[in-house]
Amino acid sequence: MTIRSVAAIALAGVQPFELGVACEGFGVDRSDEGGPRYDFGVVTVDDSPVPTANGWTISSDLRLDRADEADLVIIPARIDDSQSCPAAVLDVLRRAVDRGAKVMSICSGAFTLGAAGLLDGRDCTTHWRHAAELAATYPAARVNPNVLYVCDGPICTSAGTAAGLDLCLHLIRADYGERVANIVSRRMVMPAHREGGQAQYVAAPVRAREAETLAPFLDEIAGDLETQHTVESMAVRATMSGRTFARRFQAETGTTPHAWLTHQRVLRARTMLESGDDPVETVARQSGFGSAAMLRHHFMSVVGTSPNAYRRTFRGLATRR
DNA sequence: AAGCTAAACCGCCAAG
DNA sequence: AGCTTGGCGGTTTAGC
Numbered sequence: 001m002t003i004r005s006v007a008a009i010a011l012a013g014v015q016p017f018e019l020g021v022a023c024e025g026f027g028v029d030r031s032d033e034g035g036p037r038y039d040f041g042v043v044t045v046d047d048s049p050v051p052t053a054n055g056w057t058i059s060s061d062l063r064l065d066r067a068d069e070a071d072l073v074i075i076p077a078r079i080d081d082s083q084s085c086p087a088a089v090l091d092v093l094r095r096a097v098d099r100g101a102k103v104m105s106i107c108s109g110a111f112t113l114g115a116a117g118l119l120d121g122r123d124c125t126t127h128w129r130h131a132a133e134l135a136a137t138y139p140a141a142r143v144n145p146n147v148l149y150v151c152d153g154p155i156c157t158s159a160g161t162a163a164g165l166d167l168c169l170h171l172i173r174a175d176y177g178e179r180v181a182n183i184v185s186r187r188m189v190m191p192a193h194r195e196g197g198q199a200q201y202v203a204a205p206v207r208a209r210e211a212e213t214l215a216p217f218l219d220e221i222a223g224d225l226e227t228q229h230t231v232e233s234m235a236v237r238a239t240m241s242g243r244t245f246a247r248r249f250q251a252e253t254g255t256t257p258h259a260w261l262t263h264q265r266v267l268r269a270r271t272m273l274e275s276g277d278d279p280v281e282t283v284a285r286q287s288g289f290g291s292a293a294m295l296r297h298h299f300m301s302v303v304g305t306s307p308n309a310y311r312r313t314f315r316g317l318a319t320r321r
Numbered sequence: 322a323a324g325c326t327a328a329a330c331c332g333c334c335a336a337g
Numbered sequence: 338a339g340c341t342t343g344g345c346g347g348t349t350t351a352g353c
Contacts (some may be wrong), residue, residue: 035339231329240345246330258329294352 001100002175007070009089010060011078011112015053017107017161018076024188025168026072035183036176043067043155045086053079067092070101072171076164077107082129082137090116097154099149104156104171104216106164113155114138127160128200149196159200166194178270178313184191195263199254214252220262221262265289266302271313280307 008022019042027040041062044050049057067073071313073096093116096103105113110126111134113119119134126134131145144150149158149167160169165188169219171180217238221229229237234257235245249257268287272278278286299307 163347242329243331243343243345244341247342250331256330290352299350 001071003038003071003102003171005070006041006072006074007062007067008040008042008074008076009064009067009073010042010044010050010058010076011085011089012050013053013079014050014058014084015077015079015107015161018109018164019052019058021106021161021164021168022074022076025165025172025184026185030184030187032186033183035180035187036172041066041070045088054072062310064088064092068095070096072102072104075103075109076103076113077105077109077161077293078112081108081111082133085112085115100154102154102156102171104158104167106158106167107160108134110134110157111137113157114141118155119157119274123150124152124155124157125150129160146199147196148194148198151196163200164196165190166196170196177242177274178267179268179274182271186246195255207288214248218253218260221261222268225265225268226286228288229261230289234261261288262298263302266294266298269295269299269307270303270310273307274314283307 006022006026008019008026010019023040023042025040027042029037029038042060043062043064044058044060045064049059051057060143067275073093075093089112092111094104097118103113103118105126107127108130110119110124111130113124114134114137114299119138121140121142123142123144124134125131125144125147128145131143135141135143147159148163149156149170151167151170156167156171158164169181169190172184221234221237231246232242235242238245242247246257249255249260249261253260253265269283269289272283272286278285281292281293284290284292287295289295289298298304299305299310303310305313
């Protein structure tokens with residue numbers, strides 16, 4: 001089901017940044033540039049203003065009934081998420097899942113999902129600092145402390161703060177494709193796509209000098225995938241030994257060179273399938289896969305469908321809109 | 322579908 | 338002394 005309406009629930013002690021992530025991801029109309037427009041609202045439990053984690057208050061005209069109609073309900077982190085949460089909110093979350101909507105948490109908002117019983121038997125994550133506590137509090141949850149975000153069925157959880165934006169983009173990508181997700185990320189001035197499985201720990205996200213970062217080099221590679229790179233050839237182009245390249249890569253991005261490369265290839269293939277009419281064979285070549293079979297294999301494991309099926313459903317979606 | 326080969330990864334360590 | 342580099346070899350993973 002395509003997400004069209006979104007509600008973020010602001011609980012007492014809400015972290016403004018995390019709530020802001022929801023607003024930024026779904027509350028900004030980017031239709032002028034071909035981005036999506038969501039029916040977005042921040043809802044509160046009752047009529048009284050909600051204190052934020054930083055001592056100021058927010059208020060909204062929208063209440064929980066609005067969340068009951070949303071296709072996606074978001075729980076941002078609170079100052080102390082292990083505190084209890086109003087039962088009415090937990091009911092809203094459980095009802096959302098029952099009626100086929102999605103539920104998403106940012107950072108320690110996962111505790112609220114756990115309190116609603118929604119994490120039992122599911123893969124989930126939270127900020128690495130809270131992961132052990134979450135796992136201890138909800139033993140039936142499969143907490144993975146080392147990913148940026150996880151979606152298990154209708155339940156999507158994300159790691160600390162900024163990873164919430166990565167999850168927003170993931171959900172946008174799932175409904176509207178890579179091209180639209182890129183429009184949104186560009187407008188947010190976000191770095192290149194980070195996959196969900198990427199490590200939370202990134203040893204050196206920012207280097208003192210821009211020239212010491214791999215980022216510009218990686219952009220260059222990502223823009224030139226039809227050259228069928230190998231890890232070794234990338235290292236040569238970066239004028240580093242293979243060992244140093246791999247190590248620096250791991251430290252800066254949290255992934256390995258090859259995993260990154262195949263992911264970039266899949267992303268390129270997605271855009272090509274969304275807008276072009278090239279046969280799968282051509283898409284495979286241009287995105288750097290050795291063969292159409294390789295494309296199908298990786299596409300299936302990352303996106304969950306075949307390239308042709310993806311193209312069909314995507315085209316169907318585009319014409320209906 | 323499965324098995325073989327090459328590539329990638331990673332810990333270890335010596336050298337700068 | 339502390340930190341980065343890059344080569345080696347064993348093990349895992351990818352590609353065909």
